[in-house]
Amino acid sequence: MTDIARKYLANGVCRALGKWKRRSVEDGGKDYDCFYAAVFEAENPVLKSLPLAVQQKHIIVTCNYEARRRGLHKLQLIKEARKTCPDVIIVLGEDLTRFRNASKDLYKFLKSFVWSQKAERLGFDEVFLDVTDIVDYNLDVLNHNSLPDSFFHLDRTDPTIGFTYDASCFAGNTFPANLEGHQPQSMSALIPTSDTSEPSTTDRLEIRLRLGSHLAQYLRRQLEEQKGYTATVGISTNKLLSKLIGNVNKPTNQTTLRPPYGSISDNAQSNVLDFIDGHDIGKIPGIGCKLSHKLRSHVLRREPRFEEGLLWGGTKENVKARDVRRLPGMSPEVLNEVLKGPGSHRDTGVKVWGLLHGVDDSDVAKARTVPQQISIEDSYLRLDTLTQIHKELLTLTTSLIRRMHLDLTETDEDEKVSSGDEDNKADATDIPRRWLAHPRVLRLTTRPRPPIRADGTRGRTFKRISRSTAVPSFIFKLTDGIELIAEKLVNEVLLPLFRKLHPEPSGWDLSLVNVAVTDMMETASDGKYGGGRDIGRMFRRQDEVLKEWKVEDRDMAPSQHEIPSQHKAEDDLEMMGNDYENEDQINVRKGSEDELFHTQSTVVEDASQWDSDDDEAQIGDACNICGATMPSFAMVAHERFHLNPD
Numbered sequence: 001m002t003d004i005a006r007k008y009l010a011n012g013v014c015r016a017l018g019k020w021k022r023r024s025v026e027d028g029g030k031d032y033d034c035f036y037a038a039v040f041e042a043e044n045p046v047l048k049s050l051p052l053a054v055q056q057k058h059i060i061v062t063c064n065y066e067a068r069r070r071g072l073h074k075l076q077l078i079k080e081a082r083k084t085c086p087d088v089i090i091v092l093g094e095d096l097t098r099f100r101n102a103s104k105d106l107y108k109f110l111k112s113f114v115w116s117q118k119a120e121r122l123g124f125d126e127v128f129l130d131v132t133d134i135v136d137y138n139l140d141v142l143n144h145n146s147l148p149d150s151f152f153h154l155d156r157t158d159p160t161i162g163f164t165y166d167a168s169c170f171a172g173n174t175f176p177a178n179l180e181g182h183q184p185q186s187m188s189a190l191i192p193t194s195d196t197s198e199p200s201t202t203d204r205l206e207i208r209l210r211l212g213s214h215l216a217q218y219l220r221r222q223l224e225e226q227k228g229y230t231a232t233v234g235i236s237t238n239k240l241l242s243k244l245i246g247n248v249n250k251p252t253n254q255t256t257l258r259p260p261y262g263s264i265s266d267n268a269q270s271n272v273l274d275f276i277d278g279h280d281i282g283k284i285p286g287i288g289c290k291l292s293h294k295l296r297s298h299v300l301r302r303e304p305r306f307e308e309g310l311l312w313g314g315t316k317e318n319v320k321a322r323d324v325r326r327l328p329g330m331s332p333e334v335l336n337e338v339l340k341g342p343g344s345h346r347d348t349g350v351k352v353w354g355l356l357h358g359v360d361d362s363d364v365a366k367a368r369t370v371p372q373q374i375s376i377e378d379s380y381l382r383l384d385t386l387t388q389i390h391k392e393l394l395t396l397t398t399s400l401i402r403r404m405h406l407d408l409t410e411t412d413e414d415e416k417v418s419s420g421d422e423d424n425k426a427d428a429t430d431i432p433r434r435w436l437a438h439p440r441v442l443r444l445t446t447r448p449r450p451p452i453r454a455d456g457t458r459g460r461t462f463k464r465i466s467r468s469t470a471v472p473s474f475i476f477k478l479t480d481g482i483e484l485i486a487e488k489l490v491n492e493v494l495l496p497l498f499r500k501l502h503p504e505p506s507g508w509d510l511s512l513v514n515v516a517v518t519d520m521m522e523t524a525s526d527g528k529y530g531g532g533r534d535i536g537r538m539f540r541r542q543d544e545v546l547k548e549w550k551v552e553d554r555d556m557a558p559s560q561h562e563i564p565s566q567h568k569a570e571d572d573l574e575m576m577g578n579d580y581e582n583e584d585q586i587n588v589r590k591g592s593e594d595e596l597f598h599t600q601s602t603v604v605e606d607a608s609q610w611d612s613d614d615d616e617a618q619i620g621d622a623c624n625i626c627g628a629t630m631p632s633f634a635m636v637a638h639e640r641f642h643l644n645p646d
Helices: 003-014 035-043 045-049 065-069 078-084 097-111 132-140 201-227 239-245 271-277 289-300 321-325 332-339 348-356 386-408 413-418 482-501 535-540 566-579 583-589 632-643
Strands: 017-021 026-032 052-056 059-063 089-092 119-122 126-130 150-153 162-165 173-175 231-236 254-257 373-379 409-411 433-435 437-448 465-470 510-522
Touching: 035 045, 035 052, 035 059, 035 097, 052 065, 059 078, 078 089, 097 119, 097 126, 097 201, 126 239, 132 150, 132 201, 150 201, 162 201, 201 231, 201 254, 231 239, 239 254, 239 271, 254 271, 271 321, 289 321, 289 332, 289 348, 321 348, 332 348, 373 386, 373 437, 386 409, 386 437, 386 482, 386 510, 437 482, 465 482
Parallel strands: 017 026, 052 089, 173 254, 231 254
Antiparallel strands: 017 126, 017 231, 026 126, 026 231, 052 059, 119 126, 150 162, 373 510, 409 433, 437 465, 437 510
């Protein structure tokens, strides 16, 4: 077994994941089916049975499966789509607001099922869920004597919350579909006895993935019943495998990658390698277009040929993972040399070598309250004048600021209450808002086209260039209009950045422009991810928080039992009469509260015995020679002064 295989197998034992597209166990991934089209179908269910395509600019960005059945596909020109399917319904999808809102709602729904809060969103339509802890808990309470009648617990504290399932088999599809060889049919294979050795790693992983497949099926059904969206799910032990395995059976389906995940004998082959080897290197997550281009060139010993007419650098050269992995002399060190370049990480080859073996050590990130960055970009057939640049930058920047207001601000309820009467509710536009995070870096990125060759052709490039600067403070003014801020940002910041990227006055031709804010610094809040305590909010809320402990100083009439009667007062005076020498002293007692009076226990001293502050200055002895007054302890030294004048 190779070191890579051992490492992967060890990771598979301790983690369980799923990927959703709308694809998730031990690492699971959910992938929402035709997400853009599904959002329109959720708004208008009639569209589900009709060919539907979503248009951005002059191409189809996605279409539903009915449209695909009739020959339509992604990135198809609108003109070609109408010829292929004349009755296709085309809707505009350039405004991403509805897709973003739907994605947030579905993500929040799926995250509610995850105990560890490890739910990572990838784009609008994919979510990774790490449900290792849920699977492990249910494995511990599983009754191995009655596997077909098992109950899956969704809550640690309430044993009634969950669903019934058959733990003796997988839910949905598996890869490979019919696995020959060792398969544990019951939990008894996992329970060591005095006559047997410890259960094998493959057996334990088999059961855990089996439980994960049933959880994935349950979540898919809940998603469709409660939200109206279908999903495709991949179940495996890391994000790489769960994403790829989820693509095997689409749409509205799920697939689990079964063990063994590593070679367990010289004659057994890993299901992971069997699965990964059939993928083109450009389809493996983590190997982008630049790396795949270098790998193709290295394997083919020449530059790969591209298809004509494509904007995004598609290629006819099909180089699979096995072609790279089995290339004579190939190793992580060789890959490091092949893939090195300006700005590349020194261990890029080691990482890619792991991906080619199904190894992915990246964790499913915990849910964040704010995104790590916000990026807006667009592509162009030709963009080569400063007037066009200014126009496009203004459009992109306006969208960027609008996104920032949506994703990085929240309603400031404290300020809303303190700024006016709650009974006089203001317009939604007047509701105060506060920033959840402040991005600190503003980045401008472009992708220039290479110059035309002597033969009239133009080469392809994937190279982007960028410049960054600090985000100006005026971008955070919520009282100013978005268009006003966008215009100021373009004129004062982005155009100077563009001139640094392209100092030449003309001659450049851009195929892409991107504007982004990143390096988020979360503001002070009481939440888990806040950047400290919000002192201002704390002071604004102190009256409400301390209300139950507040002591009010109010004038109140004394109660009846607190007012002494005249007879009671006279009796008290008579009892105290023996304590005073004459009636004048009694009259003093009834007089001013500031007057000092004494009882038999009081020691009366003559007023002359009280020293004033001035008297303290006179304390000491006087010198018989010069008459100077000083403390007694200093007199001896003073007399020596007179005796020794020198």
